[in-house]
Amino acid sequence: MSFTLHGLAVSEGIAIGQANLVSSATLKISRVAISPRRVEKEIARFDDALARTRKELMAIKASPSDSSTDIGAFIDLHLMLLSDAELTEAPREIIRTRLCNAEWAVSMQMENLVRQFEQIEDIYLRERSIDVRQVAERIIRKLASRSGRFAQRAGKTLRSAPVDARIIVAHDISPADIMSIKDTDYASFITDVGGATSHTAILARNMALPAIFGLHNASELIRDMETLIVDGSRGVVIVDPDDAVLDEYRARKARLEREHSKLKLLKTARAVSLDRVKVDLLANIKDLDDIQPVLESGAEGIGLFRSEFLILGRANALPGENEQFDAYRTVVEAMGRRPVTIRTFDLGNDKNLLPVEDYANQKRNPALGLRSIRLSLADPQTFQAQLRAILRASALGQVRILIPMLSHAHQIEQTFAALDQAKSSLREDKIAFDENIPVGAMVEVPASALSLGVFLRRFDFLSIGTNDLIQYMLAVDRSDEQVSPLYSPLHPAVLSLIAATIRQAAKAGIPISICGEIAGDPHLTRLLLGMGLRQFSMRSGQIPAVKQRIKQSNVSKLAPSVRRLLRSDDASKIMAGIERMNR
Numbered sequence: 052m053s054f055t056l057h058g059l060a061v062s063e064g065i066a067i068g069q070a071n072l073v074s075s076a077t078l079k080i081s082r083v084a085i086s087p088r089r090v091e092k093e094i095a096r097f098d099d100a101l102a103r104t105r106k107e108l109m110a111i112k113a114s115p116s117d118s119s120t121d122i123g124a125f126i127d128l129h130l131m132l133l134s135d136a137e138l139t140e141a142p143r144e145i146i147r148t149r150l151c152n153a154e155w156a157v158s159m160q161m162e163n164l165v166r167q168f169e170q171i172e173d174i175y176l177r178e179r180s181i182d183v184r185q186v187a188e189r190i191i192r193k194l195a196s197r198s199g200r201f202a203q204r205a206g207k208t209l210r211s212a213p214v215d216a217r218i219i220v221a222h223d224i225s226p227a228d229i230m231s232i233k234d235t236d237y238a239s240f241i242t243d244v245g246g247a248t249s250h251t252a253i254l255a256r257n258m259a260l261p262a263i264f265g266l267h268n269a270s271e272l273i274r275d276m277e278t279l280i281v282d283g284s285r286g287v288v289i290v291d292p293d294d295a296v297l298d299e300y301r302a303r304k305a306r307l308e309r310e311h312s313k314l315k316l317l318k319t320a321r322a323v324s325l326d327r328v329k330v331d332l333l334a335n336i337k338d339l340d341d342i343q344p345v346l347e348s349g350a351e352g353i354g355l356f357r358s359e360f361l362i363l364g365r366a367n368a369l370p371g372e373n374e375q376f377d378a379y380r381t382v383v384e385a386m387g388r389r390p391v392t393i394r395t396f397d398l399g400n401d402k403n404l405l406p407v408e409d410y411a412n413q414k415r416n417p418a419l420g421l422r423s424i425r426l427s428l429a430d431p432q433t434f435q436a437q438l439r440a441i442l443r444a445s446a447l448g449q450v451r452i453l454i455p456m457l458s459h460a461h462q463i464e465q466t467f468a469a470l471d472q473a474k475s476s477l478r479e480d481k482i483a484f485d486e487n488i489p490v491g492a493m494v495e496v497p498a499s500a501l502s503l504g505v506f507l508r509r510f511d512f513l514s515i516g517t518n519d520l521i522q523y524m525l526a527v528d529r530s531d532e533q534v535s536p537l538y539s540p541l542h543p544a545v546l547s548l549i550a551a552t553i554r555q556a557a558k559a560g561i562p563i564s565i566c567g568e569i570a571g572d573p574h575l576t577r578l579l580l581g582m583g584l585r586q587f588s589m590r591s592g593q594i595p596a597v598k599q600r601i602k603q604s605n606v607s608k609l610a611p612s613v614r615r616l617l618r619s620d621d622a623s624k625i626m627a628g629i630e631r632m633n634r
């Protein structure tokens with residue numbers, strides 16, 4: 052029976068395909084149908100994985116390096132969960148009744164339990180859902196490590212099924228999950244939770260995959276292999292559509308693709324307004340896969356290289372100096388004389404290296420915790436390796452260093468001290484680099500925007516990270532769909548802080564850009580131009596649309612309208628004013 056679900060439209064475009072239900076623990080695991088004859092063997096695989104997981108936990112508990120009482124108590128809890136019928140009996144029952152592989156049965160039961168825990172009022176008990184997830188993921192890893200020929204064969208059968216495209220349906224997906232499946236053939240993904248400015252959402256847009264988040268219970272309502280239409284522009288999922296609806300959406304999809312290719316014709320056009328104001332349009336990238344689209348978009352450089360994506364999704368250790376240097380060099384060489392702004396690792400929070408094991412981190416408030424530059428300063432060895440790699444790449448082109456999440460003057464000094472140390476070590480090693488490499492700061496903590504003087508004195512350029520700036524100003528978690536209506540770039544306080552930051556930087560003669568998502572939203576282009584912004588950095592797919600808007604704008608007329616708009620403290624009036632400006 053056909054039905055429709057509504058969620059947050061986080062990445063535009065239309066996808067039509069078959070649902071592939073996955074859990075974040077098991078993104079690479081698909082549901083595999085088994086014959087009734089196979090059931091007992093599958094249950095035996097599951098029992099073997101349980102036994103090995105128990106053994107592993109006992110070994111961790113006995114290990115001298117992990118003998119702190121905290122860890123001991125934590126392992127005891129996991130051992131207890133491992134003996135609970137909810138995790139031992141229920142998956143067996145799922146294998147028997149639903150005739151599916153053990154990995155799938157464990158992940159289904161894990162999602163069931165997590166949902167039950169999340170409804171508990173007591174915070175302590177609610178948080179135990181993390182432990183359930185961790186134990187289940189451990190079992191799944193054990194299963195995966197001995198999947199054998201059966202799983203491989205089954206996987207092949209599933210992949211060769213005649214489908215237009217596969218659409219991931221999940222309760223939640225982390226950025227690391229997305230990075231680990233980015234080379235597969237998924238056409239779209241939809242989730243029960245997640246905010247529109249979360250890093251997972253940014254990745255979806257970056258990869259031009261239609262996506263909808265915050266669908267609440269889509270992963271319960273949608274069945275595996277069901278046909279789905281995902282309308283990422285409107286936030287609508289149509290489950291099991293009839294032929295007439297399918298035809299309508301196929302036509303709409305083709306129309307969108309035609310409009311998109313028309314915009315591409317603007318590639319070589321200059322971003323100049325009607326009154327001859329030149330604007331720099333730069334691209335945000337996450338890794339080397341993004342270089343080709345950047346070159347095709349006509350971007351004038353890279354305004355933000357989110358270098359942490361070189362790490363996320365990889366199974367092995369952190370990339371060392373040489374591996375990073377190779378990556379930076381590839382980007383710099385591809386961009387020729389155009390600038391490449393490499394941001395130092397912005398790890399932590401949802402861009403977590405160890406999402407499963409890092410239980411301690413998850414108990415705290417990671418958006419306010421040891422993330423980003425704070426993490427880099429706390430780990431000098433990793434920071435030095437990255438700074439050296441960036442500096443080495445600076446000998447080959449126009450490289451700029453960008454530092455995320457700074458808020459305190461002493462962090463600025465520590466950062467420059469670390470940079471000096473990296474430079475001295477390269478001089479000692481007689482390795483070339485750009486002695487005058489420009490160093491910039493992201494303005495994404497409200498405190499930095501409100502004490503901009505020190506940033507203007509110390510840095511060569513600034514970039515406003517509105518994604519985080521909005522989150523921290525409005526105290527709204529950017530990855531939480533429950534508060535997403537409150538996540539508003541047009542809040543009068545947000546707009547006035549952005550405008551003041553641009554104004555102060557212009558007065559001091561320090562180049563400033565915006566690299567948060569609002570820079571790529573053509574509805575806000577005129578607003579930002581009117582504030583005086585002349586450098587925008589966005590995912591490359593948005594460059595043509597923003598360029599078109601600039602070419603149709605008269606910048607000198609925008610400034611007074613925007614000044615008037617900023618005097619208002621009424622968000623709905625601001626919205627109406629922007630609509631008027633866009634006519």
Ligand code: PEP
Pocket residue numbers: 253355357397495515516517518519520566567568
């Ligand atoms: C931002 O915060 O606006 C930004 C560009 O950085 P990120 O989205 O990677 O946190």
Ligand code: MG
Pocket residue numbers: 455495516518519
């Ligand atoms: Mg940020």
